[in-house]
Amino acid sequence: MDLENQAAIKAIVDEIGPENLMVVLGMPGEGLRLAVETLTTGDPSWAGPLAGVSLGLPVFHILEEKVRSQISEDIYAEKLLMMEMVLDLPQLESDLADIRTAG
Amino acid sequence: MFKGKKVIALGERDGVPGPLIAECLEAAGAEIVFQKTECFV
Numbered sequence: 001m002d003l004e005n006q007a008a009i010k011a012i013v014d015e016i017g018p019e020n021l022m023v024v025l026g027m028p029g030e031g032l033r034l035a036v037e038t039l040t041t042g043d044p045s046w047a048g049p050l051a052g053v054s055l056g057l058p059v060f061h062i063l064e065e066k067v068r069s070q071i072s073e074d075i076y077a078e079k080l081l082m083m084e085m086v087l088d089l090p091q092l093e094s095d096l097a098d099i100r101t102a103g
Numbered sequence: 104m105f106k107g108k109k110v111i112a113l114g115e116r117d118g119v120p121g122p123l124i125a126e127c128l129e130a131a132g133a134e135i136v137f138q139k140t141e142c143f144v
Contacts, residue, residue, distance in 0.1 A: 002141050009111055012137055016109065023111045024128060026119030027141065035113060035141075057111075062124045070104045070131045079127050083119050 006048035106132035
């Protein structure tokens with residue numbers, strides 16, 4: 001995960017605390033796994049500001065069913081339906097299940 | 104799920120971009136505290 005973003009997120013958590021804070025991601029595949037790991041248990045590459053830092057934030061994906069269901073149909077159709085056609089949703093749900101089981 | 108919650112929206116150029124995530128979640132009641140679009144290489 002981008003080192004600048006790691007630093008920015010660490011600063012936000014330090015400032016406002018992890019309570020009432022969650023992360024919603026938009027990346028597929030390996031980027032998703034790395035981002036979830038970085039934001040929960042720490043940077044697996046040990047290169048960034050979150051190396052060895054377990055933020056333990058709740059992490060979701062914008063296109064997983066439990067998040068999609070919270071977005072109004074109009075907005076979903078306008079903003080996200082196109083992405084649903086590009087990204088493989090069953091694969092995404094499967095990847096998230098694997099990542100959460102491993103974590 | 105999102106009403107009154109603070110949210111970090113982290114998108115990706117090859118997936119869903121950050122501003123799009125932020126827009127959808129703001130409409131669902133979230134407060135976006137950070138949003139960015141990464142470029143995974």
